[in-house]
Amino acid sequence: MNMEKLDLESYRTLNKxxxxxxxxxxxITRNFITVSLKGNINCEGCxxxxxxxxxxxxxxxxEIVNNNQSFKLNEYVEVIxxxxxxxxxxxxxxxxxxxxxxxxxxxxxxxxxxxIAGLISLFILIPYYFTLYVLxxxxxxxxxxxxxxxx
Numbered sequence: 001m002n003m004e005k006l007d008l009e010s011y012r013t014l015n016k017x018x019x020x021x022x023x024x025x026x027x028i029t030r031n032f033i034t035v036s037l038k039g040n041i042n043c044e045g046c047x048x049x050x051x052x053x054x055x056x057x058x059x060x061x062x063e064i065v066n067n068n069q070s071f072k073l074n075e076y077v078e079v080i081x082x083x084x085x086x087x088x089x090x091x092x093x094x095x096x097x098x099x100x101x102x103x104x105x106x107x108x109x110x111x112x113x114x115x116i117a118g119l120i121s122l123f124i125l126i127p128y129y130f131t132l133y134v135l136x137x138x139x140x141x142x143x144x145x146x147x148x149x150x151x
Contacts, residue, residue, distance in 0.1 A: 018080040018081060018082055018083060019080070019081045019082070019083055019086050020078055020079070020080050021037045021038070021078070021079045021080075022037070022038050022076065022077075022078055022079075022150065023035045023036050023037040023038055023062075023076070023077060023078075023079060024036055024074055024075060024076050024077065025071050025072065025073055025074060025075050025077060026061065026073075026074075027073075028066070028071060028072075028073060029066065030066065031065065031066055032063045032064065032065060032066055033063070033064050033065075033066050033071060033147065034061055034062070034063050034064075035061065035062050035064060035077060035079055035147065036059055036060070036061050037059060037060045037061070037062060037079065038059060062079065062145070064079070064145050064147055065140060069147070071147070071149070075149065075150075076149075076150040077147050077148060077149055077150055078147070078148045078149075078150055079145055079146070079147055080145065080146045080147075080148065081143070081145050081146075085142075085143050085144075088142075088143070089143060092132070092139075096128075097125055097128060097129075100124055100125070100128060101121045101122065101124065101125065102121075104120060104121040104124045105117055105118065105121035108120045108121060
């Protein structure tokens with residue numbers, strides 16, 4: 001009950017500044033709750049819509065850390081993420097890798113043949129995404145997502 005009150009208060013503060021998606025709980029494990037998201041009408045007004053993976057299709061799944069709340073399978077919920085965190089996610093997923101490719105391409109093209117510089121700039125993404133995978137837990141803590149029950 002206390003956790004639901006906390007989520008209700010964070011919902012009120014995020015209501016004006018949050019990205020909201022409706023969905024239902026498709027899987028519950030000890031550590032994670034999997035929510036299947038429906039297409040969202042709020043995506044139409046979002047500035048990050050073209051870069052966001054959630055608005056692309058009609059249904060996506062997202063894993064959220066289970067805080068031992070009383071959720072049931074197939075229960076309708078609302079997932080809320082602060083807009084500023086959404087923009088940070090777009091930065092780390094799309095903008096920074098693009099900058100990394102371009103910078104490495106410019107630097108390596110001064111010393112190597114063009115096709116080798118292109119390959120190196122593409123292969124630079126392998127350690128980048130591996131680093132993101134290794135830092136997955138810290139990103140999960142930084143990108144806190146709230147779940148609220150739909151009544």
